[in-house]
Amino acid sequence: MSTWLLYASSGALLVAIGLHGLILRRHLIRRILGLNVLGGGVFAIFLALAARGDGPADPLPHALVITGIVVAVAGTALALAITVRYFEATGRLDIDGPDNR
Amino acid sequence: MSAIDQAEPRTSPWWLAGFGALALALGLVLSTLPEAAHPAGDAVAQNLPATDLGNPVTGVLLLYRVLDTLLEKAALLGALGGVVVLAGRQSFARRAVSLPMPAHSQATASWLAAILLPAVLVIAVYLVAIGADRPGGAFQAGTVAAAGLIVAVLVGLRPQPQPAAPSLRVAAYGSFLGFVAVGLVGAVTDGAFMAMPSLWLPFDLGGVKTTIILVEIALTLGVAAILFALAMGAPPRLGR
Numbered sequence: 001m002s003t004w005l006l007y008a009s010s011g012a013l014l015v016a017i018g019l020h021g022l023i024l025r026r027h028l029i030r031r032i033l034g035l036n037v038l039g040g041g042v043f044a045i046f047l048a049l050a051a052r053g054d055g056p057a058d059p060l061p062h063a064l065v066i067t068g069i070v071v072a073v074a075g076t077a078l079a080l081a082i083t084v085r086y087f088e089a090t091g092r093l094d095i096d097g098p099d100n101r
Numbered sequence: 102m103s104a105i106d107q108a109e110p111r112t113s114p115w116w117l118a119g120f121g122a123l124a125l126a127l128g129l130v131l132s133t134l135p136e137a138a139h140p141a142g143d144a145v146a147q148n149l150p151a152t153d154l155g156n157p158v159t160g161v162l163l164l165y166r167v168l169d170t171l172l173e174k175a176a177l178l179g180a181l182g183g184v185v186v187l188a189g190r191q192s193f194a195r196r197a198v199s200l201p202m203p204a205h206s207q208a209t210a211s212w213l214a215a216i217l218l219p220a221v222l223v224i225a226v227y228l229v230a231i232g233a234d235r236p237g238g239a240f241q242a243g244t245v246a247a248a249g250l251i252v253a254v255l256v257g258l259r260p261q262p263q264p265a266a267p268s269l270r271v272a273a274y275g276s277f278l279g280f281v282a283v284g285l286v287g288a289v290t291d292g293a294f295m296a297m298p299s300l301w302l303p304f305d306l307g308g309v310k311t312t313i314i315l316v317e318i319a320l321t322l323g324v325a326a327i328l329f330a331l332a333m334g335a336p337p338r339l340g341r
Contacts, residue, residue, distance in 0.1 A: 005132055012127035016120040024112055045131065053137030059157035060141050063166055066158070066240050067173045070324065073244075074180035077331035081187040093107065 008048035014041030026094040028083045032076060039072050141165075153310045155234030162238065163313045167295045171284070174277045174320070177327045181273060184334035185265045199257045210256040218258065221249030229321045233310060239317040243324025250325070251332045264334035269326045276323025283316055 014037055021034020043065045050061035087093055145157055145165055154160045162170050202210070225246035232238030253259040262269060287296035297316065299309040 005128075008131040009124075009128040012131060013124045015127060016124035019123070020112070020116070020120045024116060025109055027107060027109065030109070045127075049131075049134070049137075050139075050142075052134075053139070056146075056157075058137075058139040058142030059145055059161050060139070060166070062158045063161035064169070066238075067162070067169055070240050070244070070328075071173055071176050073328065074177045074331060077334070078180040078183045078187075081184045081334055085187050 002052075004048045004051045007051070008045050011041045011044030011046075011048060014038070014044060017041075028086070028093050028095065029080070032079045032083070035079075036072065036076060039068070043068060152313075153308065154313065156232060156236060156238070158236070159232055159238050159313065159317070163316060164297060164309075167284070167297070170320075171280060171295060174280060174323065177324070178273060178277060181264070181327050181330055181334075184331055188264055188334040199261065200255050207257060211258045214253050214256045214258045218249050218253050221252075222246060225249070225321070225325070229317055232317050233314050239320035240324055242321045244328060246321070246325040247328035247332070250329045254333070262330075262333055264330040266330070269330045272322045272326035273330065276319045276326075279319045280316060280323075283312065 018034045018036070018038025018041055022031055022038060023034075025031050025034060046061045046065055047057075050058040083093070142157075145161055148165075149157055149160050152160055152164060200210075225242040228237040228242035228245060229239060230237075232242070250259065254261050283298065284295035287298045288294045290296075290298045297309050297312045299312065
């Protein structure tokens with residue numbers, strides 16, 4: 001088993017964990033965390049694929065991932081700000097309707 | 102129980118099995134991928150010597166995929182705009198980002214941050230200075246600088262700015278507009294929008310590499326200001 005596959009599999013595991021948080025958790029901040037874990041898994045898979053084969057790693061995925069990380073941080077900040085305003089407006093931190101309570 | 106620390110329902114074994122199967126399937130698909138071919142990466146490797154850059158990632162970010170980098174800056178500014186609007190100037194004044202802690206802890210943390218902040222800023226300068234030749238660059242440097250500034254505010258070493266403070270706005274929008282301006286100059290001198298200008302007439306200042314280093318310095322300031330401002334707009338004392 002090659003090294004890159006170990007990293008890619010770890011990324012796949014992170015994707016599954018992140019999706020779990022994103023889909024099944026009710027707390028909005030837990031969902032945002034799940035989305036970040038999911039993104040981290042995608043970045044890990046992408047970088048692992050760039051390292052396949054002989055010679056130096058492909059620089060293109062590296063450039064796109066560093067771009068993606070910064071955008072993910074900014075998106076998380078915006079999501080948290082929206083969460084704060086939602087809490088101020090409703091006093092709640094989940095988006096389940098009254099029927100689901 | 103308040104909304105902040107509400108309990109979560111227990112995940113059913115079926116869901117867990119489903120996510121486990123998903124991870125396994127993803128890993129299997131990845132393991133069956135055909136042998137690596139990096140046509141775009143090879144093209145970068147072939148053309149990199151002409152730019153005198155040692156770091157291929159910087160070459161991709163500022164030459165071959167420079168439009169991606171420009172749009173990423175635009176996305177950062179969009180997120181900042183959203184946070185500034187949501188934070189709201191009225192309600193922002195009563196929110197303190199600094200961590201609540203006893204006075205003696207505050208003194209120690211502030212003393213430690215006063216030692217660490219200059220070191221962190223030096224590391225950021227180092228990261229952008231080597232970015233053209235070795236791993237490093239504008240985003241890494243900007244992130245490190247922003248993290249140092251955030252810690253300084255958290256422990257009360259520095260006063261807390263508003264996310265829309267004029268200095269932060271000048272750095273955030275100035276670096277973006279400067280980036281576009283360089284791209285417009287490139288449209289004239291090198292014939293394509295966002296081509297990094299390689300001409301420094303009447304001076305000989307090192308061609309495209311000099312342009313890229315200057316752009317990286319501007320981008321570092323912008324990234325640091327935007328990430329710092331984003332953190333200042335998100336109050337951690339939710340619901341107190």
